[in-house]
Amino acid sequence: xxxxxxxxxxxxxxxxxxxxxxxxxxxxxxxxxxxxxxxxxxxxxxxxxxxxxxxxxxxxxxxxxxxxxxxxxxxxxxxxxxxxxxxxxxxxxxxxxxxxxxxxxxxxxxxxxxxxxxxxxxxxxxxxxxxxxxxxxxxxxxxxxxxxxxxxxxxxxxxxxxxxxxxxxxxxxxxxxxxxxxxxxxxxxxxxxxxxxxxxxxxxxxxxxxxxxxxxxxxxxxxxxxxxxxxxxxxxxxxxxxxxxxxxxxxxxxxxxxxxxxxxxxxxxxxxxxxxxxxxxxxxxxxxxxxxxx
Numbered sequence: 001x002x003x004x005x006x007x008x009x010x011x012x013x014x015x016x017x018x019x020x021x022x023x024x025x026x027x028x029x030x031x032x033x034x035x036x037x038x039x040x041x042x043x044x045x046x047x048x049x050x051x052x053x054x055x056x057x058x059x060x061x062x063x064x065x066x067x068x069x070x071x072x073x074x075x076x077x078x079x080x081x082x083x084x085x086x087x088x089x090x091x092x093x094x095x096x097x098x099x100x101x102x103x104x105x106x107x108x109x110x111x112x113x114x115x116x117x118x119x120x121x122x123x124x125x126x127x128x129x130x131x132x133x134x135x136x137x138x139x140x141x142x143x144x145x146x147x148x149x150x151x152x153x154x155x156x157x158x159x160x161x162x163x164x165x166x167x168x169x170x171x172x173x174x175x176x177x178x179x180x181x182x183x184x185x186x187x188x189x190x191x192x193x194x195x196x197x198x199x200x201x202x203x204x205x206x207x208x209x210x211x212x213x214x215x216x217x218x219x220x221x222x223x224x225x226x227x228x229x230x231x232x233x234x235x236x237x238x239x240x241x242x243x244x245x246x247x248x249x250x251x252x253x254x255x256x257x258x259x260x261x262x263x264x265x266x267x268x269x270x271x272x273x274x275x276x277x278x279x280x281x282x283x284x285x286x287x288x289x290x291x292x293x294x
Contacts, residue, residue: 008231011223012239018220020246023089023098025209025216027255030090033202036194038213039083043187045214049222050184054177062181067174074166074179075186081159082187088152093257098247099267100138100153105277106131106270107161115165127276134269137262176225184218237278241271 002010022042029038054062065071088097106128112118120128135157139150170179202210227236244267251257 005231005235008227008229008236009239011227011230012236013242015220015223015227016240016242017246018216018223020243020250022213022216022220023085023094023243023247024250024254025213026086027089027094029206029209029213030086032206033200033210034194034198035083035086035090036191036197037199038086038191038210039079039187040191040195041210042082042086042214042217043184043189043191045211046184046187046218047181048215049218050177050180053222054181058177062178065174065178067170070166070170071174071179071182072186074163074170075183076190077159077166078163078183079187079190081156081163083190084152084155084159088149088156091147091149091152093251093259093263094255095244095248095251095257095259096138096150096263097153098244099263099270100135100150101156101160102241102244102267102270102274103131103135103154104157104160104164105274106135107157108164109161109277111161111165115162121280123276123280127273127280130269130276131273134266134273136266137269138266140260140262176222180218180221183221237274 026038085097085101088100109120109124109128113120135154139154140146167179224240227239230236248259251259
């Protein structure tokens with residue numbers, strides 16, 4: 001029988017594969033379809049997995065909440081964050097774009113200090129510096145390899161840092177399916193606005209990857225949440241870097257993209273930084289639980 005950490009690791013693996021499928025398909029479809037339109041289909045078909053996790057008794061009063069403004073803030077900021085990563089995957093080598101997004105916990109830690117007034121001690125400061133150095137190495141500022149597109153995944157990280165704070169506040173009282181529902185509906189809303197400016201009718205064959213983008217993206221979010229609830233952070237987090245391996249192989253085999261050595265070096269520093277942050281977060285949470293029990 002599997003332990004909680006093992007089940008959490010399985011969920012994380014499913015999440016990583018789901019997000020990888022979404023990223024690969026987004027890059028493929030971006031060659032033919034506007035990004036805003038892809039965002040719309042991500043939201044529309046992303047509703048499918050959510051229907052399976054909403055309790056039947058909540059369908060009548062699904063949107064009943066006392067934190068509507070907070071839900072909408074999380075949803076709109078999350079949608080704009082997702083837009084940046086879609087653009088990053090479109091214009092950058094997929095392995096490079098995905099690697100930079102792994103620096104998101106670094107920015108989440110910085111925003112926790114600024115917004116939540118959390119005390120950041122030595123280990124997490126070291127992690128922040130290591131992570132930022134990794135990002136700079138990948139971005140290669142001041143060289144001919146640096147482009148404005150390199151900033152797109154960094155923008156995702158900035159938005160993610162704010163999202164993390166909002167989700168922390170929402171998760172105290174709000175169920176995961178409600179957070180996911182508001183987020184997905186706002187994705188549809190924002191994506192639908194873009195259709196008035198640029199729209200290309202998908203062919204019957206292209207509908208398949210567009211449907212899969214929505215299902216895979218939504219499933220990735222759901223299984224990520226299930227993984228973090230089921231297993232400890234330090235046990236399940238390493239599995240999420242499976243998506244970097246998939247992105248690297250996809251870049252080489254599908255898109256003919258060979259990562260620079262600096263991408264590997266920066267990835268190593270960013271992953272090390274994330275490990276430190278997640279481990280310190282777990283230690284802090286354990287201390288909080290013990291304090292409450294005393």
